[in-house]
Amino acid sequence: MRQFLLSSAAIGMALLAGCNNATTTASKTESDPAAFLARAEKELSDYSDYAARTAWVNANFITDDTDWLNSRAGSEGTQLTVRLANETKAFEGAKLTPDQERKMLFLRAGIVMPAPSTGTPEEQKQIADELADVTTRMASTYGKGKYTVDGKELNLEELSNIIGDVRDPKKLQQAWEGWRTVSIGPQDPAEGKPSPTMAEDYARMVDIGNAGAKELGFKDIADMWLSNYDMPSADMEATVEKLWTQVDPLYKELHCYVRGRLNTKYGDAVQAKTGPIRADLLGNMWAQDWTNIYPLAAPPASDPGYDLTKVLVARKFDAVKMVKTGEGFYTSLGLQPLPATFWERSLITRPRDREVQCHASAWDIDNLDDLRIKMCTQINQEDFQTVHHELGHNFYQRAYNKQDFLFRNGANDGFHEAIGDFIALSVTPEYLKQLDLISKVPPASADTGLLMNRALEKVSFLPFGLMVDKWRWQVFRGETTPADYNKAWWDLALKYQGIAPPSQRPADAFDPGAKYHIPANTPYLRYFLSFILQFQFQKAACEQAGWTGPLHRCSIYGNKDVGAKFNAMMEMGASKPWPDALEAFTGTREIDGTALVEYFAPLQTWLKEQNKGQSCGW
Numbered sequence: 162m163r164q165f166l167l168s169s170a171a172i173g174m175a176l177l178a179g180c181n182n183a184t185t186t187a188s189k190t191e192s193d194p195a196a197f198l199a200r201a202e203k204e205l206s207d208y209s210d211y212a213a214r215t216a217w218v219n220a221n222f223i224t225d226d227t228d229w230l231n232s233r234a235g236s237e238g239t240q241l242t243v244r245l246a247n248e249t250k251a252f253e254g255a256k257l258t259p260d261q262e263r264k265m266l267f268l269r270a271g272i273v274m275p276a277p278s279t280g281t282p283e284e285q286k287q288i289a290d291e292l293a294d295v296t297t298r299m300a301s302t303y304g305k306g307k308y309t310v311d312g313k314e315l316n317l318e319e320l321s322n323i324i325g326d327v328r329d330p331k332k333l334q335q336a337w338e339g340w341r342t343v344s345i346g347p348q349d350p351a352e353g354k355p356s357p358t359m360a361e362d363y364a365r366m367v368d369i370g371n372a373g374a375k376e377l378g379f380k381d382i383a384d385m386w387l388s389n390y391d392m393p394s395a396d397m398e399a400t401v402e403k404l405w406t407q408v409d410p411l412y413k414e415l416h417c418y419v420r421g422r423l424n425t426k427y428g429d430a431v432q433a434k435t436g437p438i439r440a441d442l443l444g445n446m447w448a449q450d451w452t453n454i455y456p457l458a459a460p461p462a463s464d465p466g467y468d469l470t471k472v473l474v475a476r477k478f479d480a481v482k483m484v485k486t487g488e489g490f491y492t493s494l495g496l497q498p499l500p501a502t503f504w505e506r507s508l509i510t511r512p513r514d515r516e517v518q519c520h521a522s523a524w525d526i527d528n529l530d531d532l533r534i535k536m537c538t539q540i541n542q543e544d545f546q547t548v549h550h551e552l553g554h555n556f557y558q559r560a561y562n563k564q565d566f567l568f569r570n571g572a573n574d575g576f577h578e579a580i581g582d583f584i585a586l587s588v589t590p591e592y593l594k595q596l597d598l599i600s601k602v603p604p605a606s607a608d609t610g611l612l613m614n615r616a617l618e619k620v621s622f623l624p625f626g627l628m629v630d631k632w633r634w635q636v637f638r639g640e641t642t643p644a645d646y647n648k649a650w651w652d653l654a655l656k657y658q659g660i661a662p663p664s665q666r667p668a669d670a671f672d673p674g675a676k677y678h679i680p681a682n683t684p685y686l687r688y689f690l691s692f693i694l695q696f697q698f699q700k701a702a703c704e705q706a707g708w709t710g711p712l713h714r715c716s717i718y719g720n721k722d723v724g725a726k727f728n729a730m731m732e733m734g735a736s737k738p739w740p741d742a743l744e745a746f747t748g749t750r751e752i753d754g755t756a757l758v759e760y761f762a763p764l765q766t767w768l769k770e771q772n773k774g775q776s777c778g779w
C-alpha cells in the first residue's frame with residue numbers, strides 16, 4: 162500500500178510493505194536475484210493488502226483497539242522489510258540489471274523507520290514491537306488532539322479557523338499555544354504512572370531507527386532518507402541547498418512586505434517593523450501557508466474581484482462537490498474517472514462521533530484501483546487546493562499500477578506531492594469562468610493581486626518545507642539532543658522562515674510534535690521538492706499547450722495532448738531514475754528553482770519597489 166501521507170514506521174517503506182510471519186527471520190535468500198526479487202515483491206504485496214486496511218481502520222476510527230491492531234501490523238511490517246533489506250546484502254557485488262539494482266536499493270533504503278535485527282528472534286520482535294507502539298501512540302495522540310477555549314473543546318480545524326479568520330492577537334495566541342499543548346502527550350494521572358511524553362517517544366524512536374539504519378549500512382536515518390533520490394545522499398543535500406539559494410531572495414521580499422503590513426495592522430507592540438514575524442499572525446497554525454491573510458497583504462488597486470472561499474460557499478459547494486470538481490479536472494485531461502469504490506469508501510467529512518486522523522491523505526489500498534482519500538473537508542480555498550492535491554496522488558497511483566510492485570511509486574516522493582499541486586496551478590480565473598463560478602475574468606491590472614494570492618500559498622511555504630527535515634536531520638545525526646529539541650526547532654524557524662513564537666515557549670514544549678508529519682513520521686523534504694517541481698511541470702505544460710501569456714494565467718484544463726504526456730510520465734512510476742521522468746515531461750533532467758522564480762518575477766519586482774527603504778531580513 163502506499164498512503165500519501167500517512168506513513169508509519171510500520172508501513173514504512175516509502176514503498177511497500179508486507180509480511181507473513183515476522184519471526185521466521187532466518188535468511189532464505191536465493192542465489193538468483195530475479196527469484197529473490199520476485200519473492201520479496203510477493204511478500205510485500207501480501208503484507209501491504211493487510212497493513213493498508215489495518216492502517217485505514219485505525220486512522221478512520223482511533224481507539225485503543227485499533228491502535229493495538231495497527232501497532233501489531235506495524236511491527237510485522239518492520240520485521241519483514243528489515244529482513245528483506247538485510248537479504249539484499251547477499252547480492253552486493255553481484256551482476257545485476259539496472260532494474261534489479263534499483264529494486265535492491267528500494268528494499269535497502271526505502272524503510273522510513275527501520276529497527277535493528279540483531280539478537281534472538283524474540284529480541285528482534287520486541288524492538289520492532291516497541292518501535293510500532295511508540296509511532297502509533299504519537300500519531301494517534303496527534304489525531305485526537307483538542308484544546309478547550311472558553312469552555313468549548315476545539316479540534317485542529319476549529320483552532321485553525323481561529324488562526325485563519327480572527328485578528329485579535331490575544332485570541333490568536335491562545336489558539337496557537339493551545340494546539341501546541343497536544344504534543345506534550347497523553348498525561349493521564351488517573352492511571353498512576355503517566356504515559357511517556359511525545360518527546361520521550363520521539364527520542365526512543367530515533368535511537369531505534371538509527372540502530373536500524375546503521376545495520377543497513379547507512380550513517381543514520383538522515384543518510385538513509387536522503388539516499389532515495391538516485392544520487393549519493395550528500396549530493397542530494399547539496400541539491401537542496403542550491404534550490405534554497407535560488408528561491409530565498411524571493412521569500413525575503415515577501416517576508417519583508419508582509420511584516421510591514423502586519424505592523425500597520427497590529428502596531429509595534431504586537432508586530433515590530435524589524436526582526437522576525439510573530440508566528441500566530443500569519444493565518445496558519447504553522448505559518449506554512451499565508452493565504453488566509455490575503456486581505457491584509459492585498460496589493461492596492463489590484464483586486465481580482467472574487468474570493469474563492471466566498472464563491473464556493475455562495476455556490477453551495479459541499480464536500481462531494483469539491484471532490485467531484487477536482488476529479489473533473491483530471492478527466493478533462495483524458496484520464497479515466499475514479500472507480501465507484503472511491504466514492505463508497507473515501508472519508509471526506511469529519512464524522513461527529515469518533516476520533517479520526519483528519520490530516521488529509523490519499524490511499525491506494527490494493528496497489529491497483531482501490532483508491533481513497535481521507536480528509537475532513539471544509540468549504541474553502543485551502544481545501545479546494547487540497548482536494549486537487551490528494552486526487553493527484555490517486556491518479557498517479559492508478560497510472561503506475563501496471564509496473565512491478567517495487568516500481569509502483571512516484572519517480573521520487575517530491576513528484577508524488579507535486580502532481581496534484583501542478584494541476585491546481587491551473588485553477589485560474591479563466592478556469593473558474595469556464596466552470597461558470599465567476600462571471601468575468603479579472604483584467605491584467607489584477608495580476609499583482611492574483612500573484613500575491615499564489616505567493617502567500619507557495620512562496621511562504623518554501624522555508625517551512627525545508628526546515629522540518631533540517632530539524633530531523635540534525636536530530637537523526639545526534640547534532641540536536643532531546644534536551645534541545647524545541648530550541649533547535651525554533652532556531653531553524655527563525656533562520657529560514659524568519660518567524661518567532663508569540664511568547665517564550667514552556668520548558669516542556671515539544672512544538673515539532675504539533676505538526677502532523679513529525680508524530681506520523683512522514684518525511685517532509687518531499688514537499689519542498691514538490692513546490693519547486695510543480696512550477697517546472699507548469700512551465701513545460703503551458704509551453705506544450707502553446708501558451709504565450711503570463712504563466713499564472715495559464716490553465717491546461719481540457720487539454721488532452723498535455724494530459725497524454727503527463728500520463729506517460731505518471732505511468733513510469735519509479736521504474737526509472739527521476740531525471741528520466743522529469744525529462745519525459747519537461748525536457749530537462751535538472752530540478753531547478755528558476756521556473757518558480759520566473760512565475761513570480763512580476764510580483765518580485767513589485768515587492769522590491771514596495772520594500773524600498775525598508776531593512777529587510779531579520
Ligand code: X8Z
Nearest residue numbers: 165166520521522547550688
Ligand atoms: O501533508 C500534506 C498533504 C498530504 S500529502 C495534505 N501537505 C503538507 C502539509 O500539509 O504540511 C501538502 C502541503 C504540505
Ligand code: ZN
Nearest residue numbers: 165166550578
Ligand atoms: Zn500529499
